[in-house]
Amino acid sequence: MANTKVAIIAANGSLFDAYKVFNVASAAAASDAEVGIFFTFEGLNLIHKEAHKNLPLPEGKEHFQEGFQKANVPSIEELVSMAEELNIKMIACQMTMDVMSLEKDDFVDGIEVGGAATFIDFAKDAHITLSF
Amino acid sequence: MDVTKVLDAKGLACPMPIVRTKKAMDELNSGDVLEVHATDKGAKSDLAAWTKSSGHELLKDTEEDEVLKFWIKKA
Numbered sequence: 001m002a003n004t005k006v007a008i009i010a011a012n013g014s015l016f017d018a019y020k021v022f023n024v025a026s027a028a029a030a031s032d033a034e035v036g037i038f039f040t041f042e043g044l045n046l047i048h049k050e051a052h053k054n055l056p057l058p059e060g061k062e063h064f065q066e067g068f069q070k071a072n073v074p075s076i077e078e079l080v081s082m083a084e085e086l087n088i089k090m091i092a093c094q095m096t097m098d099v100m101s102l103e104k105d106d107f108v109d110g111i112e113v114g115g116a117a118t119f120i121d122f123a124k125d126a127h128i129t130l131s132f
Numbered sequence: 133m134d135v136t137k138v139l140d141a142k143g144l145a146c147p148m149p150i151v152r153t154k155k156a157m158d159e160l161n162s163g164d165v166l167e168v169h170a171t172d173k174g175a176k177s178d179l180a181a182w183t184k185s186s187g188h189e190l191l192k193d194t195e196e197d198e199v200l201k202f203w204i205k206k207a
Contacts, residue, residue: 027151
């Protein structure tokens with residue numbers, strides 16, 4: 001999978017969304033693909049310094065909390081630091097940050113801030129594009 | 133089989149077995165064999181797929197008492 005590029009848009013902010021994004025992204029990066037994720041709107045929660053440690057389960061799905069523990073699924077904190085280790089490019093959407101009055105310092109280390117064009121430039125020659 | 137390193141990935145859920153295998157593999161040399169132990173049921177197809185996509189060779193895999201074992205030769 002070297003020379004394979006994966007471009008992901010993370011636009012939602014529940015715990016389920018976080019697992020969808022980070023599991024696929026880290027599996028791709030561990031398979032030597034070049035991976036970039038564009039975090040926009042609620043997706044920004046996934047890399048917000050505080051919010052990513054305590055993401056909500058979707059409404060009505062709270063009972064799955066137990067299942068996550070039982071299945072020994074890694075925490076989102078672990079997955080975020082792994083994403084950094086695996087050199088996954090994480091782009092926070094500038095426009096959403098402006099709307100929500102967020103600064104770069106509000107997010108985990110290792111991210112960059114950019115607009116839609118930054119993501120499009122990364123994704124233009126991607127082999128796999130995903131939106132969550 | 134001449135095993136260079138054994139990786140215990142038991143108890144770990146997706147995607148950790150793959151990520152740990154990748155990290156362990158990065159430390160080996162071409163031709164070395166990594167033995168991986170996992171209990172994640174998804175690892176059976178995932179490690180086979182990972183081996184294929186990363187260009188290594190899956191020499192053998194077994195399943196005993198719910199522990200999946202894989203022997204992967206580094207490309």
